[in-house]
Amino acid sequence: MKIRDSVLPVLRPVGGDEEIESIAESIRSGWWGKGPKVTEFEKQFAEMVGAKYALAVNSNTSGQDLILKALGIKDCDIINPTISFMTTAVVPLWNNCTSNIVDVRRDDLNICPEDVKKNLKSDTKAVIAVNYAGVLAPIEEIREFYDGFIIEDCAHACYTPGAGSRGDAAVWSFQAVKTMPCGDGGMITTDDKDLYEKLLPLIWLGITSTYSRSKSRNGTPGYAWDYDVDVLGYKAYMIDLTAAICLEQMKKLEGHLERRRHVQAMYNACLQEYIQPPVWSETVQNYSARVPAEHRDTLIDYLADKKINTSVHYKPLHKHGVVSGMNQRDYPVANEEWLKLITLPCHPAMTDDDIDYVIYWVKEYFNGVS
Numbered sequence: 001m002k003i004r005d006s007v008l009p010v011l012r013p014v015g016g017d018e019e020i021e022s023i024a025e026s027i028r029s030g031w032w033g034k035g036p037k038v039t040e041f042e043k044q045f046a047e048m049v050g051a052k053y054a055l056a057v058n059s060n061t062s063g064q065d066l067i068l069k070a071l072g073i074k075d076c077d078i079i080n081p082t083i084s085f086m087t088t089a090v091v092p093l094w095n096n097c098t099s100n101i102v103d104v105r106r107d108d109l110n111i112c113p114e115d116v117k118k119n120l121k122s123d124t125k126a127v128i129a130v131n132y133a134g135v136l137a138p139i140e141e142i143r144e145f146y147d148g149f150i151i152e153d154c155a156h157a158c159y160t161p162g163a164g165s166r167g168d169a170a171v172w173s174f175q176a177v178k179t180m181p182c183g184d185g186g187m188i189t190t191d192d193k194d195l196y197e198k199l200l201p202l203i204w205l206g207i208t209s210t211y212s213r214s215k216s217r218n219g220t221p222g223y224a225w226d227y228d229v230d231v232l233g234y235k236a237y238m239i240d241l242t243a244a245i246c247l248e249q250m251k252k253l254e255g256h257l258e259r260r261r262h263v264q265a266m267y268n269a270c271l272q273e274y275i276q277p278p279v280w281s282e283t284v285q286n287y288s289a290r291v292p293a294e295h296r297d298t299l300i301d302y303l304a305d306k307k308i309n310t311s312v313h314y315k316p317l318h319k320h321g322v323v324s325g326m327n328q329r330d331y332p333v334a335n336e337e338w339l340k341l342i343t344l345p346c347h348p349a350m351t352d353d354d355i356d357y358v359i360y361w362v363k364e365y366f367n368g369v370s
């Protein structure tokens with residue numbers, strides 16, 4: 001097969017005139033910051049995931065950090081899984097906590113309940129459970145022996161049915177290559193009114209939103225310019241220019257997920273002799289297959305030569321210097337499995353020819369080495 005002219009990206013967003021028009025509408029309206037589009041997005045998102053409260057923020061990372069700050073979780077221990085993105089390891093450190101990294105299960109690479117149980121400390125005050133690659137983490141099993149706070153990291157799970165409903169709060173990501181991207185953005189969802197009310201002032205320096213004050217001054221027309229700040233807040237709210245993209249991406253979500261699942265189904269069907277397919281995912285945030293460890297890096301190089309970009313999700317967090325010192329123990333599953341991981345291209349821009357192209361070259365590689 002002829003080598004492509006352009007590189008096939010491993011992940012990428014897809015948008016069009018609808019997103020452009022939605023941003024243009026915000027620009028023309030004069031309301032660019034946190035305003036009506038953010039409010040509308042929060043409402044629609046809460047409905048989609050079945051949560052009582054939704055608070056839009058500028059990233060999943062900020063969302064996780066603000067939850068800890070809202071609850072006063074600091075100077076303690078926080079458990080998180082080693083196959084994850086840097087956010088879950090680092091946010092505990094920002095709050096002066098130990099980042100207590102645990103192993104994952106072999107089948108779906110989600111947080112391992114037995115390892116959580118083994119590594120619980122007397123001062124463990126939160127567990128961050130990632131729905132890895134959009135597959136639900138075993139939160140119910142963790143609940144059987146742990147009654148502290150659980151943050152459900154739904155960065156990969158927009159939208160896997162049931163995601164966001166099992167933790168005490170869920171945090172979503174709309175970062176540039178997620179299933180519902182807007183460039184950068186996140187959402188906190190919860191049924192906990194008290195937590196929601198604590199979070200509200202934190203997203204803007206303790207100040208109530210300008211938009212909410214722009215309607216009236218205690219019932220009389222005009223802008224209610226005055227505010228009192230009693231709590232230490234941060235700057236982490238979403239703005240209308242990005243909410244404008246999210247609202248359009250949400251309309252396209254099901255179509256985009258269908259395409260991702262089609263890519264997944266094709267890889268599973270055509271490559272099963274050559275790769276270990278991942279556990280079926282409703283979102284396919286990353287199609288992370290496993291291949292024999294001795295072939296992983298050479299396959300990555302081989303595919304790169306054919307203009308196919310791949311990735312690894314993830315190098316285990318305990319291997320990064322920023323947290324390795326506080327996690328000096330064995331990770332038998334992650335240490336073995338991550339060396340086999342390869343993420344193949346999967347995104348809604350992929351055509352059937354693109355899918356066939358990847359399948360062809362993966363097969364060629366393995367047929368050439370066998």
Ligand SMILES: Cc1ncc(COP(=O)(O)O)c(C=O)c1O
Pocket residue numbers: 058059060061062084085087088130153155156172173174175185186
């Ligand atoms: C599992 C996981 N958690 C958190 C994040 C952070 O999301 P954001 O970039 O919105 O802060 C990511 C981003 O890739 C992720 O994969």
